[in-house]
Amino acid sequence: MEKDLGQNESALVCAAQSGDRAAMQQLLISNWTWLRCLVYGVVGTASLDDVLQDICVKVIRKVHTLREPQCFRPWLAALAHRQALRYRSRRPIATVSLDDTTVEEPCDRRSESAVDQAARQDLCQQILEVVQDLPEKYKEVFLLQYSRQLTYKEIAEILNVPLTTVQIRLVRARRMILEAVTKKSKRRIHDE
Amino acid sequence: MSSRDPHLEVLVNRYLDGEITARELEDLRARVDSDGQAEDLFEQMQQIHLACQDMVQTHVLQPGRPVEDLIAGAWQGQRPNLWAGRVKRVVFSRFVSGMAAGLLIGVFVHLAITSQRTTGSKPVDRSEPRSVAVTRAAAATEDPSSQDTLRQVDYYTWIDSQGNHWAIEGLSEERVEPVAYQDF
Numbered sequence: 001m002e003k004d005l006g007q008n009e010s011a012l013v014c015a016a017q018s019g020d021r022a023a024m025q026q027l028l029i030s031n032w033t034w035l036r037c038l039v040y041g042v043v044g045t046a047s048l049d050d051v052l053q054d055i056c057v058k059v060i061r062k063v064h065t066l067r068e069p070q071c072f073r074p075w076l077a078a079l080a081h082r083q084a085l086r087y088r089s090r091r092p093i094a095t096v097s098l099d100d101t102t103v104e105e106p107c108d109r110r111s112e113s114a115v116d117q118a119a120r121q122d123l124c125q126q127i128l129e130v131v132q133d134l135p136e137k138y139k140e141v142f143l144l145q146y147s148r149q150l151t152y153k154e155i156a157e158i159l160n161v162p163l164t165t166v167q168i169r170l171v172r173a174r175r176m177i178l179e180a181v182t183k184k185s186k187r188r189i190h191d192e
Numbered sequence: 193m194s195s196r197d198p199h200l201e202v203l204v205n206r207y208l209d210g211e212i213t214a215r216e217l218e219d220l221r222a223r224v225d226s227d228g229q230a231e232d233l234f235e236q237m238q239q240i241h242l243a244c245q246d247m248v249q250t251h252v253l254q255p256g257r258p259v260e261d262l263i264a265g266a267w268q269g270q271r272p273n274l275w276a277g278r279v280k281r282v283v284f285s286r287f288v289s290g291m292a293a294g295l296l297i298g299v300f301v302h303l304a305i306t307s308q309r310t311t312g313s314k315p316v317d318r319s320e321p322r323s324v325a326v327t328r329a330a331a332a333t334e335d336p337s338s339q340d341t342l343r344q345v346d347y348y349t350w351i352d353s354q355g356n357h358w359a360i361e362g363l364s365e366e367r368v369e370p371v372a373y374q375d376f
Contacts, residue, residue, distance in 0.1 A: 025263050032259045040252045049256045056266030123243040128251055131244075145209060146248040152211055171198075171205050178240050 013069035024063065028056060031073065034150055034158070035080055037143035042084035044132065051087045055080045077158045123181065130180040138173040141166055197230075204234055208241045 015023035036052060043051050058079055066075050131139060144155045156163040203220040206212040212220065223230045349359045
């Protein structure tokens with residue numbers, strides 16, 4: 001199944017290299033979720049869409065330089081990472097609070113009580129703050145995993161690291177988040 | 193201290209990410225059932241996991257323009273960028289030709305200056321001996337610069353009537369100065 005998907009993606013890459021616009025669009029859409037997460041890890045929310053569009057332009061312009069179509073994902077990740085870093089070096093990262101964004105609640109959460117929703121939102125805010133402060137290598141693995149699109153193996157391929165490294169970084173990222181959230185809760189109880 | 197047991201943490205993480213094998217799942221269940229701390233960790237991690245999913249969904253994936261719009265914008269952005277590429281190529285070729293012209297002018301000026309120097313000054317004959325030692329009692333009271341035979345030497349020595357050794361240099365500039373007095 002995984003092999004079929006890979007072959008399908010390679011075929012799309014070949015078509016995109018020969019100028020097939022639909023293939024290029026399909027290729028970008030199928031990799032969009034993790035790509036967005038990866039770029040978010042570097043630039044944050046500020047101008048995320050602009051950076052992503054720049055990346056699309058680069059991909060369209062440079063896809064013909066890719067020699068091995070099966071290496072599309074690592075190539076795309078490297079290109080996106082480089083572009084995001086370039087953008088970040090020009091502009092400082094702006095942190096966005098949960099209150100600043102109008103977010104639609106997922107359907108299954110609508111039935112929750114107001115107290116539960118507030119608690120969940122609070123936890124979400126805390127996690128967002130902790131994730132923003134995570135070291136880069138942990139943040140990228142964490143965000144790629146939560147794109148819910150990739151397996152450990154695929155993340156390892158994209159980031160060009162061993163599979164065990166992905167696993168260890170995820171464990172550490174979650175541990176850091178758990179510790180930070182617990183510490184904050186304890187401090188809050190102590191203050192009250 | 194099972195809450196910091198690395199193996200348990202790995203198992204919980206693998207479970208949350210859907211990467212756990214049947215055997216590992218069995219192991220995890222056994223540990224959670226038998227150990228209260230392991231159960232606490234499992235529940236905490238699950239809660240964090242759900243909140244992380246929400247956070248990524250609401251803050252990273254949901255906001256912003258639809259992907260189709262961005263891709264369409266990227267296709268439109270191709271045209272000016274290609275033009276920019278052409279402009280870059282022109283700028284680069286001009287830069288290279290400017291560098292080449294500068295290099296040629298530099299070489300020409302260098303050659304002109306060196307040829308002027310060589311025609312204006314007399315070449316030094318390196319085959320001549322660097323010093324000439326002259327021992328002459330009669331020259332002790334005379335100005336050695338008046339002796340044409342010694343004009344081309346950089347320095348020379350002689351011994352005066354009292355037996356002092358003199359070293360004189362600077363004849364090439366038509367000046368005679370005793371620079372050192374030394375007993376040899």
